[in-house]
Amino acid sequence: TQLLEQSPQFLSIQEGENLTVYCNSSSVFSSLQWYRQEPGEGPVLLVTVVTGGEVKKLKRLTFQFGDARKDSSLHITAAQPGDTGLYLCAGPSFNAGNNRKLIWGLGTSLAVNP
Amino acid sequence: NAGVTQTPKFQVLKTGQSMTLQCAQDMNHNSMYWYRQDPGMGLRLIYYSASEGTTDKGEVPNGYNVSRLNKREFSLRLESAAPSQTSVYFCASSVRELVKDEKLFFGSGTQLSVL
Numbered sequence: 001t002q003l004l005e006q007s008p009q010f011l012s013i014q015e016g017e018n019l020t021v022y023c024n025s026s027s028v029f030s031s032l033q034w035y036r037q038e039p040g041e042g043p044v045l046l047v048t049v050v051t052g053g054e055v056k057k058l059k060r061l062t063f064q065f066g067d068a069r070k071d072s073s074l075h076i077t078a079a080q081p082g083d084t085g086l087y088l089c090a091g092p093s094f095n096a097g098n099n100r101k102l103i104w105g106l107g108t109s110l111a112v113n114p
Numbered sequence: 115n116a117g118v119t120q121t122p123k124f125q126v127l128k129t130g131q132s133m134t135l136q137c138a139q140d141m142n143h144n145s146m147y148w149y150r151q152d153p154g155m156g157l158r159l160i161y162y163s164a165s166e167g168t169t170d171k172g173e174v175p176n177g178y179n180v181s182r183l184n185k186r187e188f189s190l191r192l193e194s195a196a197p198s199q200t201s202v203y204f205c206a207s208s209v210r211e212l213v214k215d216e217k218l219f220f221g222s223g224t225q226l227s228v229l
Contacts, residue, residue, distance in 0.1 A: 033217075042118075042204050042220025043157075088157070092216075101172065102218070106159040 002027040004105035012111040019097040024071040026050035037086040121220035135190040137205030146188035150201040164211040
């Protein structure tokens with residue numbers, strides 16, 4: 001069974017601080033996606049990482065895919081209150097019937113205080 | 115650009131009542147999905163439709179039915195609501211069935227309470 005474990009579960013920091021959140025698995029994924037979900041809204045895709053060792057940057061957010069494609073991290077530099085939200089990682093699953101679905105982590109809930 | 119539109123935004127039901135959650139997308143996507151999101155359980159797939167005319171069960175289909183009315187619309191029906199179905203429901207769509215880097219677009223959700 002493919003699982004994605006995210007840590008930490010909750011994180012509360014002050015504006016301007018740096019932080020890293022993690023998405024780990026014992027299974028290999030062909031790709032991993034990171035979504036951000038704001039209160040009262042649906043998740044919005046931030047990035048997809050596809051190649052082992054890949055690093056992608058989105059303004060102050062840096063995403064890395066592990067060399068073995070079993071884990072990913074999200075680093076935020078100089079966090080802003082607008083970064084507040086639930087960060088979810090997800091990866092495609094391939095079951096015996098070849099029906100492709102997304103495996104979701106439980107998320108990291110980030111609060112950035114002014 | 116509307117994207118994925120869900121209605122209603124909030125709903126309160128009594129046990130045993132029925133209701134239909136509506137979802138429509140205007141991006142000409144082939145695949146559509148219904149998820150529920152619960153604290154400590156994350157996002158769980160209820161049903162999905164890989165393309166117009168097809169539907170398939172996800173992880174937690176019991177107590178639900180779906181209809182892919184046309185390419186744009188995908189509805190979720192609770193025939194006899196139970197308190198265990200209290201949740202936030204999300205509809206999502208993608209260009210095609212999920213492959214390596216396919217992107218999901220979500221609606222803003224329906225918060226459902228069953229008393």
